[in-house]
Amino acid sequence: MSYSFADLTAACHDEWRAYIEHEFVRQLSEGSLPADVFRHYLKQDYLFLIHFGRAYALATYKSRNIAELRHSLDGLKTIIDLELGLHVDYCREWGISEEELAALPEARATMAYTRYVLDTGNRGDLLDMHVALAPCLVGYAVVADWINSRAETLRGDGNPYEAWIRMYESDGFQAARRAEEAWLDERLTEVTPRRFEELVTIFRDAIRLEIAFWQQGLDLSI
Numbered sequence: 001m002s003y004s005f006a007d008l009t010a011a012c013h014d015e016w017r018a019y020i021e022h023e024f025v026r027q028l029s030e031g032s033l034p035a036d037v038f039r040h041y042l043k044q045d046y047l048f049l050i051h052f053g054r055a056y057a058l059a060t061y062k063s064r065n066i067a068e069l070r071h072s073l074d075g076l077k078t079i080i081d082l083e084l085g086l087h088v089d090y091c092r093e094w095g096i097s098e099e100e101l102a103a104l105p106e107a108r109a110t111m112a113y114t115r116y117v118l119d120t121g122n123r124g125d126l127l128d129m130h131v132a133l134a135p136c137l138v139g140y141a142v143v144a145d146w147i148n149s150r151a152e153t154l155r156g157d158g159n160p161y162e163a164w165i166r167m168y169e170s171d172g173f174q175a176a177r178r179a180e181e182a183w184l185d186e187r188l189t190e191v192t193p194r195r196f197e198e199l200v201t202i203f204r205d206a207i208r209l210e211i212a213f214w215q216q217g218l219d220l221s222i
């Protein structure tokens, strides 16, 4: 038996679809998502990104060879030096200042998701970590694909979330998604059925936490 990333999504089919086609994504794609919901999401996403940077730092530490070390370090540098700054700029466009971001309380779904990823990395190896991060890395690219497949989607200046959609449908982001799927496919060919089941549990948990993250936005919950 040889596994691939597609087997992970197939094993978690219902959760995966509930994540990709979440009500938050539906409203965002139609441009009807309330602005305060999106702002709440953006603010918590700032905290999410910081912990995501820490997860890359842990992946760097967990690396077993120079290629893995470089790969994780590149991810760490991209998120801290580039993406965090872009996120702060984007938040400013939505009326959220850097001071406000610096003083945010961390909401429970943010804590649960980010600490779950870090705990998974601490407990396990680099493959466990990548599987825990895959709903984030691959999932958002699949969300962009799904948005583009919907007849109800509103594109252009009429949709306040046009820039968000553009980011995740971009060639650069879709290329990163394919690289991550290829990385996982290569490693999954070698795992035993028992190991695969462990990875399915991690993948499913991380998807459930992504669903809770969308829901936290809709509910404006802390």
Ligand SMILES: Cc1ncc(C[n+]2csc(CCO)c2C)c(N)n1
Pocket: 045, 048, 049, 052, 078, 079, 083, 135, 136, 137, 138, 140, 210, 213
């Ligand atoms: C809750 C939540 N999940 C996933 C992403 C998407 N995302 C965050 S960091 C990153 C990798 C960047 O190299 C990606 C794809 C998000 N923004 N917020």
